[in-house]
Amino acid sequence: MKKVMLKTTLSLAVTLASSQLFASGFAINEQSISGMGTGFAGRSSSADDASTVYGNPAGMSRLKQEQVSVGAATIVAKTDISDTRSTFGGKEDGDMVPVTTVPMGxxxxxxxxxxxxGLGFYVPYGLITDYGSDFAGRYFANKSKxxxxxxQPTVxxxxxxxxxxxxxxxxxxxxxxxxxxxxxTSSLGRNDGKVKINGDDTAIGFNAGILIQATDRTRVGMTYHxxxxxxxxxxxxxxxGTFALAGLSGQSYDAxxxxxxxxxxxxxxxxxxNDDWTLYVGSTWTRWSRLKDITVENSGVSPRLGGTLNTITEEQNWHDTWAxxxxxxxxxxxxxxxxxGLSVDQSPTNNTNRSPRIPTGDRTAISFGAGWTPVDNVTVDLAYSYLWEEEVRVNDVNASKGAYSSKYKNxxxxxxxxxxxxF
Known part of the structure; x- marks a missing residue:
């Protein structure tokens, strides 16, 4: 039981670490609607509106008028799960990503x-999945949010x-x-126990950028997040489940x-x-190789679960990616x-460590957008993107959870x- 709880706590760390990847896999980089229309190809060099606060803060120098931009992106995801094998049975349940709307300003x-x-408010990372309690891989993943x-204040x-x-x-x-x-264990695959984990923190980072007007018609930009x-x-x-049998149902432990x-x-x-056509090209490198492993500590654990302090480390071995x-x-x-716009994006995961919480592969996305300026001081931007991923397989085996495998197509x-x- 100690092992079960610690493994589940570790899954929270994996989920948190992979949230940006999951957004890249199931969703769109929803920080700019004007940028979304071109597949974010010119994100660091366009500076079309106030969303350059995120795309490249140096681009604010190109905006000669005080302005405010507000918007939202709605994501509708679909997952096809097939060829499922599970020790304890259950549903394939591909409809596990609810419709999600993400704001920005x-x-x-x-x-x-x-x-x-400048000031910016946006959601750089996000993940919501809900398989349900009868999902075939429920011992490896159930609900994640x-x-x-x-x-971001910016100069x-x-x-x-x-x-x-x-x-x-x-x-x-x-x-x-x-x-x-x-x-x-007394009723395999039935009368399951449940583990619910919550965690939060506030931390500081920074964005920095440079923008160069290389020629009268060409701008080059670079942004560091x-x-x-x-x-x-x-x-x-x-x-x-077993927690109730041990008299521990409802107990809470520090993580x-x-x-x-x-x-x-x-x-x-x-x-x-020329006066009508503008072209964009861009690349993004992300240092996902930082995620070699994750270490989690639980404290205050009941002696009936094996001790008062437990530490566990799990290998991840992710690699750097290019988009x-x-x-x-x-x-x-x-x-x-x-x-x-058209974009391609690598996945940092590997076939050994991929789980049903992050069942993503390399993706391709096509985007369309429009900007409408009915009067000089107002512009309405619209965008649509469709992305698809390569088919990947999840293979999970654990002594306390059984085995689960499926093919995923997102x-x-x-x-x-x-x-x-x-203004």
Whole structure:
């Protein structure tokens, strides 16, 4: 029972660490709707609106009017699960990702010809999955809900009309909830116990960028998103099944874990081909190789579960990843601009460690968008993206949980809209 609880607590750490990956796999990078339309190909070099606070803080120097942008992206995900094998039976249950809407908001104010100030609120990481209590892999994953909300005050400085830089600290609040079933040995596969885990923390990071007007028609940008080190405090609550038989149902134990989400570097080029066409290309490198292993500590554990302090380490062995994108926009007339983009994104997981909580593979996404400016100081941006992943297999075997294996094929549609108002 000690092993069951510790393994489940460890799953919380894995879920938290993989939340950005999961968002990349099932969803869209929902920080900018104008950027979403081009598949984020020019994220570091476009600076089309106030969402550049996230994309490249140096881009605020290109915005000559005070402005605010607010928006949201809605994600509709689909998973096909097949060829399932489970020691204790259960449903394949591919409909485990609920429809999710993610908000965003930005504000930029030019101060003088050199300085600009901005604020940003966005969700860089997010994960919601709910398989249900009768899922075939319920002892490895049941329900996961993790989100990171970020607030970013930002400044930029333009040295001249060619080069600018930007910097902003990020205040990041992470919250996680995870539940999973535990096996009752006296009634295998029935009368399961339940473990529910909550954890949270607030940590500081930063974003920094540089933007260069290389020629009259070409801009080059680079943005660095720092690593963020979290020290999560939470609790593990147990109920039902073997816990009830041991008289421990309803008990709560302290859980701690240290977790660092990786840094990333985004590089992109924006080239205005002529008065109508603009081309974009970009690449993002993410240092997922930081996640070699995760160590979790539980304290205050009842002696009937094996001790007062337990530590466990699990290997992950993730690798660094690259994402690449190309895109284009067409200025149809004064009121309308049309956008499109294509992107590919690697998965950092490997076939040995992949779990039903993060059953993702390499992905491809196609995007379409439009910007409508009915009056000079208002722009409405719309975007749609569709992504699909390669088919992957999950193979999990554990002495206290049995065996579970399935094939996963993931896809998702993203719908986004935002409004920018210029003062």
């Amino acid at each position: 930005y504000y930029v104010k030019p101060i003088d010809e050199h300085w600009a100030f 993790v989100s990171v909300m970020t607030f 930029s400085y333009a040295f001249n009309d060619k080069v600018s830089i930007g910097f902003g600290p990020t205040i990041n609040r992470i919250d996680g909830e995870l539940t999973s079933q535990t096996l009752t 720092s690593k963020v080190a979290y020290h999560l405090d939470g609790d593990t609550k147990v109920s039902g 701690k874990l240290d977790l660092t989400t990786p840094e990333s570097v985004d590089f992109s080029v924006t080239h205005q081909l 690449h994108a190309i895109g284009a926009s067409y200025q149809l007339n004064k009121q309308w601009v049309l956008r499109t 896809s998702a549609s993203g719908f986004g809209t935002s409004v920018t108002y210029r």
